[in-house]
Amino acid sequence: MSVITTRTSLAVALAVGALALSLTGCGSSGSSKAGGDAASSAAAGAPMAPSSAASMPATGSAMADQPFGAACSAVPATGAGSFAGMGQDPVATAASNNPLLSTLVTAVKAAGLVDTLNSAKDITVFAPTNDAFAKLPKADLDKVLADKALLTKILTYHVSPSRLSPDALAGTQKTLEGSPVTVTGSGQDFTVNSNAKVLCGNVHTANATVYIIDTVLMPPTS
Numbered sequence: 001m002s003v004i005t006t007r008t009s010l011a012v013a014l015a016v017g018a019l020a021l022s023l024t025g026c027g028s029s030g031s032s033k034a035g036g037d038a039a040s041s042a043a044a045g046a047p048m049a050p051s052s053a054a055s056m057p058a059t060g061s062a063m064a065d066q067p068f069g070a071a072c073s074a075v076p077a078t079g080a081g082s083f084a085g086m087g088q089d090p091v092a093t094a095a096s097n098n099p100l101l102s103t104l105v106t107a108v109k110a111a112g113l114v115d116t117l118n119s120a121k122d123i124t125v126f127a128p129t130n131d132a133f134a135k136l137p138k139a140d141l142d143k144v145l146a147d148k149a150l151l152t153k154i155l156t157y158h159v160s161p162s163r164l165s166p167d168a169l170a171g172t173q174k175t176l177e178g179s180p181v182t183v184t185g186s187g188q189d190f191t192v193n194s195n196a197k198v199l200c201g202n203v204h205t206a207n208a209t210v211y212i213i214d215t216v217l218m219p220p221t222s
Contacts, residue, residue, distance in 0.1 A: 068188040071199035071212055074100055090118035091125055091208035103133040111151040122163035123208045126192055128216045153177055157219040163209050166202050179219045193217055
């Protein structure tokens with residue numbers, strides 16, 4: 001009888017132990033799941049870190065408002081003659097700080113147009129480079145520079161009274177001289193009066209948008 005009781009007690013103890021282990025395993029599994037659910041909920045509720053694509057600024061409109069063209073690389077990267085520097089000054093002053101436009105600046109000063117251009121509001125300037133002026137025979141250039149009325153006529157033919165963005169540039173545009181210029185092209189490829197290529201366009205100054213061109217524009221003779 002004592003042996004039977006002992007065996008029965010041992011069996012009960014083993015069963016209880018097994019049950020306890022089983023319950024412990026279930027509790028551990030439940031806790032793990034609950035912990036996982038809590039972590040998932042926390043992750044769902046927490047703000048997500050932006051992805052690299054989302055954190056990058058939209059560049060489409062920004063790029064559309066930037067200078068374009070092969071000659072833009074010749075513009076100084078820093079200082080008053082850089083794009084950022086030119087943007088702070090009115091157009092005649094800005095041009096005087098750009099090494100590509102020193103001959104134009106000389107012509108503007110000779111014509112007495114510095115104050116006129118600097119005080120104008122929202123204009124477009126087709127600005128010939130030094131090389132554009134160098135295409136003219138020296139005798140002709142010297143003659144023009146010495147004739148204030150003729151020089152003024154030529155220079156004002158390079159100025160439109162409207163501030164033209166690239167998407168509004170193509171077409172027939174008025175000039176301060178009175179005769180229109182014709183711009184053809186699109187995107188980043190424009191030509192003025194069929195022979196002057198835009199080398200660096202959409203350059204902003206405080207009061208103007210500048211298109212640097214490779215040929216001096218000549219107004220029609222009356």
